Every structure is written in C-alpha cells, then in structure tokens.
Amino acid sequence: MGPHQTTRTVLNMGPQHPSTHGVLRLLLELDGEIIVKAEPDIGYLHTGIEKQCEDKTYQQVVPLTDRVDYLANLSNNLCYCLAVERLLGLEIPPMAQWMRVMLTELTRISSHLVWLGTHAMDTGAMSVFLYCFREREDLLRIFEMFSGQRMMTSYFRVGGLALEPPRGWDQPIRAFLDAFPEHLEQYEGLLTANPIWLLRTKGVGVVPAGELVNLGVTGPMLRAAGLAWDIRKAEPYSAYDRFEFEVPTRTEGDVYARYQVRVDEMRQSARIARQALDGMPSGPWAADAPKVVLPDREKMKTQMEALIHHFKIIYEGFKVPEGEVYQAIESPRGELGYYVVSDGSAKPYRVHIHGPSYGNLQSTARMIQGRMIADVIASLGSMDFVLGDVDR
Amino acid sequence: MTFFVITLIKAALWAAAILLSLLYLQWIERKVIAHVQLRLGPSRVGPHGLLQPLADVMKLLLKEDLTPAGAHKFLYLLAPFLAVSLALVPVVVLPFGPEVEVFGVRTALHLADLNIGVLFLLAVTSLGVYGTALAGWASNSKYALLGALRSSAQMISYELPMAIAVVAPLLLANTLSLQGLAEAQGGYYGGWIPRWNVFQLPAPQIFGCVIFLISGFAETNRVPFDLPEAENELVAGFHTEYSSLKFASFFMAEYANMITSCAFATVLFFGAWQPLWPEAKGSGYFPTLLFGLAGLVALYHGLHPARPKDRITLPVVALAFFGLAAVFLIPVVRPVLLPVFWFVLKAGSLLFTFMWVRATLPRFRYDQLMAFTWKFLFPVAMVNLLATGLLVAVYGK
Numbered sequence: 001m002g003p004h005q006t007t008r009t010v011l012n013m014g015p016q017h018p019s020t021h022g023v024l025r026l027l028l029e030l031d032g033e034i035i036v037k038a039e040p041d042i043g044y045l046h047t048g049i050e051k052q053c054e055d056k057t058y059q060q061v062v063p064l065t066d067r068v069d070y071l072a073n074l075s076n077n078l079c080y081c082l083a084v085e086r087l088l089g090l091e092i093p094p095m096a097q098w099m100r101v102m103l104t105e106l107t108r109i110s111s112h113l114v115w116l117g118t119h120a121m122d123t124g125a126m127s128v129f130l131y132c133f134r135e136r137e138d139l140l141r142i143f144e145m146f147s148g149q150r151m152m153t154s155y156f157r158v159g160g161l162a163l164e165p166p167r168g169w170d171q172p173i174r175a176f177l178d179a180f181p182e183h184l185e186q187y188e189g190l191l192t193a194n195p196i197w198l199l200r201t202k203g204v205g206v207v208p209a210g211e212l213v214n215l216g217v218t219g220p221m222l223r224a225a226g227l228a229w230d231i232r233k234a235e236p237y238s239a240y241d242r243f244e245f246e247v248p249t250r251t252e253g254d255v256y257a258r259y260q261v262r263v264d265e266m267r268q269s270a271r272i273a274r275q276a277l278d279g280m281p282s283g284p285w286a287a288d289a290p291k292v293v294l295p296d297r298e299k300m301k302t303q304m305e306a307l308i309h310h311f312k313i314i315y316e317g318f319k320v321p322e323g324e325v326y327q328a329i330e331s332p333r334g335e336l337g338y339y340v341v342s343d344g345s346a347k348p349y350r351v352h353i354h355g356p357s358y359g360n361l362q363s364t365a366r367m368i369q370g371r372m373i374a375d376v377i378a379s380l381g382s383m384d385f386v387l388g389d390v391d392r
Numbered sequence: 393m394t395f396f397v398i399t400l401i402k403a404a405l406w407a408a409a410i411l412l413s414l415l416y417l418q419w420i421e422r423k424v425i426a427h428v429q430l431r432l433g434p435s436r437v438g439p440h441g442l443l444q445p446l447a448d449v450m451k452l453l454l455k456e457d458l459t460p461a462g463a464h465k466f467l468y469l470l471a472p473f474l475a476v477s478l479a480l481v482p483v484v485v486l487p488f489g490p491e492v493e494v495f496g497v498r499t500a501l502h503l504a505d506l507n508i509g510v511l512f513l514l515a516v517t518s519l520g521v522y523g524t525a526l527a528g529w530a531s532n533s534k535y536a537l538l539g540a541l542r543s544s545a546q547m548i549s550y551e552l553p554m555a556i557a558v559v560a561p562l563l564l565a566n567t568l569s570l571q572g573l574a575e576a577q578g579g580y581y582g583g584w585i586p587r588w589n590v591f592q593l594p595a596p597q598i599f600g601c602v603i604f605l606i607s608g609f610a611e612t613n614r615v616p617f618d619l620p621e622a623e624n625e626l627v628a629g630f631h632t633e634y635s636s637l638k639f640a641s642f643f644m645a646e647y648a649n650m651i652t653s654c655a656f657a658t659v660l661f662f663g664a665w666q667p668l669w670p671e672a673k674g675s676g677y678f679p680t681l682l683f684g685l686a687g688l689v690a691l692y693h694g695l696h697p698a699r700p701k702d703r704i705t706l707p708v709v710a711l712a713f714f715g716l717a718a719v720f721l722i723p724v725v726r727p728v729l730l731p732v733f734w735f736v737l738k739a740g741s742l743l744f745t746f747m748w749v750r751a752t753l754p755r756f757r758y759d760q761l762m763a764f765t766w767k768f769l770f771p772v773a774m775v776n777l778l779a780t781g782l783l784v785a786v787y788g789k
Contacts, residue, residue: 011534017627033538033758124615124755130429196616196754373538374757 008036013376015044023387026364026376033372038365042358045387053351057317058084058158061348065338066152068353069389071114074107074143075331077156080351082237083327083338084158087320090289094281096160097239102276103146103155104329105269106173109180110139111332111384112266119259119381120191123200128190135183138176145169158318159293160286170277177274184266191259201256205367205379208253215366216359219334221383224261225253231330238329243272255382262384292318317346333357333384353392357385398499406503410483410651415445417647421747428751439705449640457636460532467530472634472641475523479648481516485509486655487574489665489731501731502571509570510562513656514555517611520649521547524630527642531633539629542758546610546617549765554607556773560600560780561589561660574664583670588663594787595780601661603773605742608653610765612646615750617761654742655735662738665731679720679733687713 009030015023023044029037049068053061065080066073078100085092092100117132140150145166147153155162191197207215209225222229230247232240248264250257286293294313295306312318322344328337334356341350360383367379419434419441426433434441459468489501506512521544528540562568565576579587589597610617631642658664667675687710694706720729756764 009534011538033542120754124618125753126425127429127751130431134430190752191754194754196756199760200754200757372758 011373024361024380024385024390028373028376030373035368035371035373035376038368038376040361040364042361042387042390044391046391047388049392050351050353053348055347057346058320058348059313059317061351062157063152063154066154067388068355068392069331069333069336069357069386070151071111071386072107072332072336073151073153074104074155075111075329075336077154078104078238079327079329079331079336079338080340081156081158082329083325083340084320086325086327087323087340087342088158088289088292088318089321090159090287090292092160092238092287093284094239095283096285096287098276098280099161099165099285100156100238101240101243102173102273102280103143105273105276106139106142106176108269108332109266109273110136112262112269113139115262115332115381115384116187116259119378119384122377122381123197125190125194125197128187131183131187131190135180138172142172142176145172157286157293159289160284164285170280173273173277177270177277180270181267184263188263192263198256200374200378201259201382202252202254204255204371204375205382206252206254207363207366211366212253212363215362217334217363218356218359219330219332220258220261220265221334221360221363223247223249224257226251231328231335235328237327243275245272255378258382258384319344319346320348328354331356333386333389334360355389355392357383357387357389361385361390394497398497399503402499402501402503406483410480410648413651414644414647415449417651417743418448418643419445421750424744424747425751428748452636452640455636457638458633460633462532463633464530464532467526469638471523471527471530472631472638472645473523474526475520475645476641476648478516478520478523479645479652482513482652482656485512485570486652487571487659487664488735489728490575492727492731500571501728505569505571508568510558510568510573513570513652514551514558517649517652518547518551520645523642523645527634528630531630533633535627536630536632539632543613543630546613546761549762550607550610550617550769553603553765553769553773554611556770556777557600557603557607558660560595560777561592561597563777563780563784564589564592564595564597570659570664574659574666577663578666580670583673586663586666586668588666589661595783597661597776597780599772599776600780601657603769603776604657604660605745606769607765608657609746609749610761612649612653612746614650614746616753616755618750618755650743650746651739654739654746657742658735658738664738665735667730667734671730676726676730679730680717683713683717683720687711687717 011028011030013026013028015025025041025044027037027039027041028035047067049064052064056064061080062077065076068076113132113136117129117136120128120132143153143155144150146169147155147162207217207225209222209227212222212225213227218229226249228247228249231237232245233247245268248261248268250260290306290309291313295303295310299306300310301307320342322342324339324341326337326339328335330336335354336356337354339350339352339354340348343349363383364380368376371379422444423433423441434444437443437447459465484503485506487500487502487505491498491500493499524543524547525540528536528538528543531537561573565573567573567576577586577588577592581587581591581593585591590601609615631639634642667678669675690706690710690713694702694704694710697703697706719725720733
C-alpha cells in the first residue's frame with residue numbers, strides 16, 4: 001500500500017445495534033466517517049405471518065395481523081378486515097365505522113409518538129423519548145380498556161368490532177385529547193427550534209419526490225417531499241370521507257421535513273379523533289350477518305339458530321366467496337395493503353401484505369451514500385420503519 | 393516531620409472525598425436525569441437507591457474481564473489505567489480553601505501549591521486523550537477505533553479554545569498558581585458584588601467563562617459533544633470492548649474529568665472558595681441556614697408523610713441535616729468547612745448544569761462539532777483574549 005492510498009473500512013452495523021430499530025443489518029463501506037456504499041440487509045425478523053394466514057380461518061387471521069406492524073396494530077386489523085369485508089360484501093354499521101376511525105387515528109398518534117421518541121433519542125435527546133412514552137402509556141391504557149390488551153389488541157374483526165365498547169369509554173379519550181395538544185407543544189419546544197436539532201436534520205437524507213415514488217416510498221416520507229398523497233383522501237375507506245382534516249405536506253424532503261409532517265399529522269389525527277368522539281353515532285357495533293359475526297351470549301343461550309351459528313363459526317369459520325381483493329389504507333407509515341385471495345373455503349388461499357416499511361426502507365442507500373455515520377442514524381430514524389412490517 | 397503527617401492526612405482525606413464523590417456523582421446524575429424525565433431513578437438498593445453505587449461496583453467487580461481476540465494486550469491494559477490515573481491527578485492542585493489554622497497547626501487546604509498549577513492542570517488533563525486513543529486502537533474493533541478517532545480529534549481541537557479562555561483570567565490575576573488565582577478574586581465591589589473573574593474589572597470574563605464551559609463539555613465527552621461514545625451511532629465508542637473493572641475505570645475517569653472541569657472553572661472564574669457575599673455581612677451563616685431549611689422541609693414532609701415509611705425515614709434525614717447545620721457553627725472547624733462548602737457549592741452547581749444539559753440536548757454531528765470549535769469558538773476565544781489584554785494594559789490592575 002502506497003503512502004497516498006486510503007483504505008476503506010467495511011462496518012457491519014446491526015443486526016445487533018442500538019439504533020437499527022429492531023434487527024436491520026447495514027453494511028457500510030466507510031472512507032473515514034464518510035459512507036461510500038451502503039447496503040441494507042433484511043430478513044432477520046422473518047415471522048412467516050403471510051404463510052401462517054393460509055392455515056387459519058378468516059377470523060383467526062386477525063390476531064396475526066397485530067404482529068405485522070406491532071406499533072400500528074389497529075391499522076393492520078382494519079386493513080385486513082376491510083379486505084375480507086369487501087370479499088363478503090358486508091355493510092358495516094356507522095357506529096363501528098366511526099369507532100374504527102377514532103381508534104386507528106389514536107393508533108397513528110401512538111405510533112408517531114414512538115417514532116418521535118426514538119428518533120430524538122437517536123440524535124441524543126434522551127428526555128423526549130420518555131415524555132413521548134408517558135403520552136403513549138395513556139393511549140395503551142385506552143386500547144386496553146377497549147380490548148383487554150395493550151398492544152396486540154385485535155379489536156377490529158370481520159363484521160365490526162370484537163367487543164362492545166365498555167361503559168364510559170369516552171372519558172379517558174376526551175381527557176387524552178384535551179391534554180395532548182399542549183403536551184405536543186412541549187415536545188416541539190424541545191426540538192423544533194433547537195439549533196442542534198436543526199443542524200442534525202435540515203438538508204439531511206434528501207431524496208426528490210420522483211425518486212421516492214420509483215423506490216416505492218409512501219406515507220409521511222412522500223408527503224415531506226411535496227406529494228400530498230394520502231389514501232384517506234385519495235380513496236376514502238371506512239367513513240373517512242365524512243371527517244374534516246388536512247394532509248400536512250412539506251417540500252424540502254429532508255429529515256426535518258419528515259419530522260414536521262409527522263408532528264402535524266399527530267395534530268390532524270387528534271382532530272379526527274375529536275370529531276369521531278363528538279359525533280359518534282349510536283347503533284349496533286357489528287354487522288347484522290349471523291353467519292359471520294358471533295352472536296351475543298344472551299342469544300346463544302336462548303336461541304337454537306344462534307347456537308348453531310356460533311358452533312359453525314367457531315369450528316369451521318365462515319366461507320368467503322371466491323375472488324381476490326386488494327385493500328389499501330393509510331397506516332402511520334404509509335400505504336398498507338392487504339391482498340386477499342379466496343378459493344371459496346373458510347381459509348384464505350393467499351394473504352399478501354404490502355408493508356409500507358418495506359418500500360420506505362428501499363430509500364436507505366440513496367439517502368446516506370456520501371454522508372457521515374451520524375446521518376445514517378438520523379436518516380434511519382426519519383424513515384420510521386418497523387422490521388416486523390418489512391419481513392413479515 | 394509534621395509536614396509529612398499533615399500531608400498524609402490531607403492526602404487520605406482528599407482521596408477518600410474524591411473517590412466517594414465519584415461514586416455518588418453517578419448516583420446523583422442518574423437521579424437528576426430521572427427526575428427530569430419523570431422517572432424515579434435508582435430506588436431499589438437501599439433507601440432512595442443510596443447503595444446503588446456500591447451494588448454497581450460489586451457487579452462490575454464480578455463481571456468477566458474480557459480481552460478481545462487480536463487486541464494489543466499491553467496497550468489494551470494500559471489505556472484504562474492511564475485514563476483513570478490521569479483523571480485523578482489534578483485534584484492535587486485544586487485549591488479548596490485558604491491557609492487555615494486547625495488545632496494550632498497552620499496549613500493550606502490543598503495538597504500542593506505549584507507555581508505553575510494552571511499549566512500542570514492543562515497538561516495533565518490533555519494527557520487524558522491518550523487513554524481514549526489507545527483504548528480505541530488497542531481494542532481491535534471498528535466501533536472502538538471510530539470512537540477513538542472522533543475523541544482524539546475532538547479533545548485536541550477543544551483544547552485550543554479552552555487554553556485560550558484560561559489565559560484571560562491569568563492576565564487579570566497575573567499568576568499561574570491556582571492558589572494565587574483564588575486569592576486574587578477576593579474582595580467585593582461596593583461591598584456586595586464579588587470580585588470573581590466573571591465580574592472582575594476592567595475585563596469581566598463572561599465570554600471566557602462560557603467558552604471554557606463549552607470546551608469543558610467537549611473535553612469530558614458529554615452531551616452535546618458525546619460523539620466518541622454516541623451509543624446510537626458507535627455502540628459505546630472507544631470503550632465498546634471493555635468490560636468489568638476496566639470499563640469502570642473509563643467510567644470513573646469520565647466523572648473525575650467532569651469534577652476537574654467544574655472545579656477548574658470554579659477556580660478560574662467563580663472565585664474558588666470566596667463566599668458569594670462578604671463574611672462580615674453574615675455569609676458564614678449561610679450553610680447553617682441552608683441545611684437548617686433542608687432539615688425543616690424534610691421534617692415537615694415526615695410529619696405529613698406521603699408513604700407510611702416516610703414517617704420514620706424523613707425525620708432521620710432531617711436530623712442529619714440539622715446535625716450538618718450544627719457542625720457549621722462549631723468555631724474550631726468553621727475555617728476549614730466554610731471555604732470547602734463554598735467551593736463544593738459552586739462546583740456542584742456547575743456539575744448540575746452538566747447533568748441538566750445531558751438530559752435536554754441532542755448531539756452534534758462530527759463535522760459540525762469541528763466547524764463549531766474552529767470557526768466559532770476559537771475566534772471568539774481569541775477576541776476575548778485580545779480584548780482582555782488590551783483592557784488590562786490600558787486600565788491596569
């Protein structure tokens with residue numbers, strides 16, 4: 001090696017590393033601290049959920065969807081249920097629809113809170129993390145109140161909700177929505193105008209919108225680059241067309257813009273949840289479809305027909321007409337899609353999940369090549385991926 | 393003969409004090425940050441987690457001492473030794489108080505009054521970078537190496553503005569001895585405003601003080617300059633591969649450096665042991681008042697307990713505070729304790745600032761950090777030095 005030659009180091013970042021957010025492996029070729037080449041390697045969290053779905057009845061698949069993107073489980077529940085409901089041609093009563101909207105928006109807030117906390121902690125601001133988790137704790141308590149579970153809620157089922165909402169369910173949500181905007185201001189106060197935060201995020205990880213589309217990136221990352229693409233507006237599902245909200249966008253396409261977009265989205269989500277809370281229609285919480293939705297306990301004990309339905313649904317599941325459907329929703333991370341193929345039996349022939357994290361992760365190399373190690377951390381944080389959603 | 397005995401007693405006292413404060417500084421930091429973050433912090437080992445440092449030491453003692461394959465054995469061993477010993481040396485020259493008379497013996501409170509104390513301090517603290525650099529190089533790990541590279545560059549760069557910021561108060565005091573520096577800051581303007589170097593006419597060292605503190609953050613690898621051990625980027629930086637007591641040595645070195653930094657700042661800018669207001673106007677009774685008040689608060693909460701056990705524990709704490717308050721009234725020990733109290737109070741406030749900042753700020757990127765020191769801190773320090781020189785030359789001392 002001559003005196004003027006430089007050597008490149010290959011740094012193996014992950015799968016065990018404090019800020020790869022799960023088990024992502026990055027192969028970095030370094031020239032000093034500059035990244036010459038970056039190669040993400042996924043597959044360390046492969047769960048085989050898609051394959052497992054094929055051996056479960058339609059209703060049994062719901063708990064599996066919780067575990068795909070474990071920070072936005074209700075969004076996954078919703079997307080799967082909507083897909084199957086479309087195959088079945090089920091009409092969902094308004095109360096269940098509004099409840100779904102409200103809870104998925106709360107899920108969006110809780111997911112964004114985890115993102116904000118971990119992103120800030122990655123750049124060294126420790127306290128934001130714990131403040132965000134305090135907020136998220138309230139949300140998890142709300143989810144627990146509805147479903148009995150904090151994270152793996154499985155609260156939405158094909159045909160409506162899993163359980164009747166508990167008495168007085170609106171109180172904690174109202175309390176949360178009252179306190180949340182002010183708390184969000186506090187978190188912003190720690191970051192939004194902080195010179196160090198600006199230095200670390202502005203102009204970092206910029207990818208133009210066109211390239212993002214080609215890479216398959218969706219969600220807040222796309223909106224931070226100037227494309228106002230939000231499936232809640234573009235193809236409204238589950239009564240979203242009856243809510244008033246804005247789609248926050250920025251044009252810079254850098255880490256800071258993504259931060260701003262997500263923080264604004266939390267405000268919009270709180271706004272939607274507030275509307276759903278105030279205008280919650282009364283009525284049944286599940287569709288009137290005795291062959292799909294389990295009968296309530298009272299009927300099952302007193303009516304022969306209900307008992308038979310209960311037995312059939314539990315032992316055989318319900319049959320879904322032959323066909324295929326792709327249902328997309330706007331999850332906290334972007335376009336979440338469930339492609340469900342039915343062969344007419346009680347088990348899905350194929351369930352394919354289009355996880356937004358997978359698409360978003362594709363932009364890694366583009367974002368960090370030629371930049372420094374510290375930018376890797378900031379960029380990865382701004383992508384907000386969940387490895388369970390990538391590997392499935 | 394008496395000289396040796398007294399020096400030995402003093403050395404033992406200061407060694408015990410510094411090691412104990414090292415242990416408990418870490419406990420205090422964890423508590424402070426926990427409360428900033430709405431947590432409780434250590435609370436299981438002993439009351440309020442007070443025995444936590446002991447438990448940590450025990451745990452580290454019992455851990456397996458690993459040497460990674462391919463490491464340079466000698467340097468790998470030498471690095472933590474260097475780091476911790478060089479971090480502990482500066483305590484020798486720190487002036488905790490003036491010359492006092494205890495039990496009929498006149499002695500200075502510090503261990504040694506070098507006539508080049510400031511240079512000694514700067515030299516020893518800058519040698520500390522060897523520990524870091526060698527640790528990173530000898531570990532045979534890429535993360536450690538990157539951490540060491542960052543650290544060496546950072547510590548050497550920040551040495552410059554720091555040293556220049558140090559020179560300005562030297563111009564005011566016209567001495568290189570730390571003891572002399574401390575004594576030069578005695579007295580009060582208008583009977584109330586202390587003549588500390590931050591306020592000292594003709595050239596108050598406000599900028600110098602800020603520059604020194606910022607460099608201090610960088611020198612000790614603390615947030616927002618904790619890049620060498622940025623856990624989210626480089627796992628643990630230069631000490632990634634160290635375990636057991638070797639790891640503990642680096643840990644101790646970091647805290648010892650923090651103490652040195654804050655103590656040095658106290659001596660340079662905040663008048664070392666000089667009280668906040670003149671002794672003639674009752675500043676000597678401030679510690680008694682402070683501890684008495686703390687005792688009263690503890691007693692009040694003991695009488696209105698939030699938890700059943702507070703009924704017993706808090707009055708005990710209150711008693712301890714009252715005891716401390718009483719100790720500061722004993723005439724024999726007052727001349728020793730008062731200067732130490734003021735010194736510890738000032739250095740402690742600075743240490744608290746270190747912790748507070750750590751809980752709040754994100755960290756810089758490597759190039760931004762370098763740009764900050766070379767393009768901003770260094771020129772400002774230069775201007776400050778020139779301005780001070782000019783003012784001292786024109787208005788004199």
